[in-house]
Amino acid sequence: MTAGNLSVLRDRRVLALFSARSLSLLGNAMAPVAIAFAVLDSPGGSATSLGLVLAARLVTQVVFLLYGGIIADRFPRHRIMIVAELAAAAAQGTIAVLFITQHASLAMVALLATVNGMATALFEPASRAVLPQLVTGDKLQAANALLRFSMNTGSIVGASLAGILVATIGPGRTLAVDAATFLVSAILLMFVRVPAVLTPSGASLVAQLREGWREFTSTQWVWAMVAQLAIANICVAGGFVVLGPVVAKAHLGGAPAWGAVLTAQAVGFIVGSVTAMKLRPRYPVRAAAxxxxxxxxxxxxxxxxxxxxIIGAAMFVTGMCIDIYEVLFETAIQHHVPPESLSRVMSYESTGTFLFIPLGLAIAGPIADLAGVGPTLVGGGVVIIASALIVLMLPSVRGARRPDAEPDDGAEPAAVPDQPALNPQPSGGA
Known part of the structure; x- marks a missing residue:
């Protein structure tokens, strides 16, 4: 991490954005631990009631994500993020009060969880599109990598802090601390002021969704990479989240061993963020694939x-690859997509990759029961490799260049069918 990479933080708006995102991710990392023990420790608390609360948040987030992209393309994105953080703070604060005063009911907690889901759906597309309004040119990738570094750090600290706080002050008060992180994040975001993008406000929501879809599908490498990542996420969700703990319990020593494996992956995330600050592949989409x-x-x-x-080392490598992938692909989209459509395209990208994760969680167990855990894991790895090789056969994936990169023959960069440059201009698609 060099002084040049940190130079983007000299802009007070960028520093405020990075601090706010880190705090927000810290809160998000605390929430699952705190809410789990709060629900399970309450009268009548069970795994079923906890599942209903978590599902209420998740389903709402997926349903409203596309509409969050529309809103973020119509209004100043920093204001959308502030509103979302205030809504999350209010919801988490209310849940905390309900548990502290022992007045929490499953219905009320689930209802407030839907508010959190809507807040996340509002925040996510705006947050991913606001950085290119603050940082441009060749500094954008380093800024994305630095942002990922700060977010990963916040997530790791948040999960660890949640465990300590739940054990010392209880889950209800931990949720109150979680609410405070969103409130402070909202205050920091007041220093991040960006103009609204020039998106027509008269079009209907359906028309704007269609426009975002056209922009999303207009470039082959964008939707192809999202489809490939969706397939990879199905396998990763089933392989790591479901079958990983099964293997750890049967062969590695249980939860402590699996915790060490996940810690290795988390360290890989951080190292990947630092590495991505320095990488400048001429063909970033090809590298991501x-x-x-x-x-x-x-x-x-x-x-x-x-x-x-060896398993920990493998997870470390995977953590690195995931984080570098995120930085390269996100930067490529930010360079290519017009600013007035960026939030909607990001929301389609998030929906496409996120939507099928529950499928991976649902099918991993039944497949493993039929074929065995080992063969199921091998099959998942083979599917990911095959999907990567398939997208690499596409000329648009192999040929999408970094905007400032010259073509291999030394000629002036030009957008040609088999060597398209990522278009940094705000005036069109591929």
Missing amino acids: LLTIGFTPPFFALAVPTHLI
């Missing part, structure tokens, strides 16, 4: 299963 092959080492290591240290 290749990086998805790096998601697979843990599948094969867990399938054997091999020694815990």
